[in-house]
Ligand SMILES: CC(C)=CCC/C(C)=C/CC/C(C)=C/CC/C(C)=C/[C@@H]1[C@@H](COP(=O)(O)OP(=O)(O)O)[C@]1(C)CC/C=C(\C)CC/C=C(\C)CCC=C(C)C
Ligand SMILES: Nc1ncnc2c1ncn2[C@@H]1O[C@H](COP(=O)(O)OP(=O)(O)OP(=O)(O)O)[C@@H](O)[C@H]1O
């Protein structure tokens with residue numbers, strides 16, 4: 001459970017190596033899908049991603065973790081104050097020591113971090129989304145921001161391959177990084193519909209439920225029928241469009257970041273396939289990607305990173 005220290009400046013902080021080690025441990029413990037991806041990165045980038053992950057995880061825990069019931073808007077104000085300190089070069093807690101270093105090394109921008117906190121604020125007062133526009137804003141804040149935070153660490157390739165006869169839109173790495181975060185978050189939402197419903201939360205847009213003649217009550221009761229399956233097909237199709245947009249951005253990344261990002265993308269998007277295999281029952285079974293599928297994804301991602 002995250003506890004904000006009350007007299008932060010009184011204690012001795014971790015060394016830089018110990019702080020990064022702590023961030024690695026947090027990532028290994030919680031990021032079942034992404035940790036594998038980070039292991040494929042060069043050391044300096046991998047450490048920075050662990051520091052960012054640990055900060056994101058701690059932010060998420062404030063509203064989603066075991067101590068969440070003690071979190072108020074004031075807790076998030078305090079957390080935002082800690083963030084400002086990190087960007088001013090001053091660590092308050094042990095893992096911040098790694099963040100201060102990462103922020104300086106990769107010249108990170110504070111705005112996506114602030115935006116993530118405002119996304120967590122939404123979770124404090126909101127448990128319903130009327131339209132996809134509302135939901136997309138939430139997804140940008142809690143996950144699209146991760147793309148913007150990670151992009152300077154991953155790095156953009158010096159030369160982006162393109163040809164004069166190219167008719168496609170040019171790549172916009174920031175927008176594509178945001179798209180990957182949104183794709184992941186939509187996947188996460190679809191996988192966790194049942195778990196969230198048990199906490200009284202519905203992330204799927206209510207106007208889209210209505211479009212398929214499916215009610216909030218149906219969802220809270222875990223009804224799986226033709227209406228639900230149609231609704232889920234629609235949601236999965238939309239999430240896949242975000243992955244397609246994101247894939248273009250991977251090509252623009254520095255070559256040493258492409259394999260890990262391809263891996264994370266392929267691993268995470270396969271959760272959608274698992275939902276389909278479960279015939280859209282996200283209430284009684286958790287959609288998981290089998291180990292053997294994860295294992296074959298890594299060499300496949302490597303190949304894509306070489307040729308795409
Ligand atoms: C290699 C890689 C993809 C690294 C990014 C790792 C990172 C810094 C992740 C932070 C995740 C985090 C704790 C976010 C807080 C809010 C939250 C919980 C969002 C959901 C993540 C799911 O994590 P979870 O721990 O629940 O995972 P499990 O399902 O339990 O396995 C999210 C769904 C959001 C994750 C969003 C991303 C990883 C965005 C990735 C985008 C990029 C790396 C940009 C790449 C650049 C281009 C141009 C495409
Ligand atoms: N503080 C914690 N201590 C121990 N285990 C935890 C803690 N927080 C989460 N977990 C476990 O880590 C796993 C990943 O968490 P899960 O994906 O369900 O939540 P989340 O990532 O916070 O959700 P979301 O991505 O929707 O915000 C879960 O199996 C959960 O039991």
Ligand SMILES: [Mn+2]
Pocket residue numbers: 030
């Ligand atoms: Mn999780």
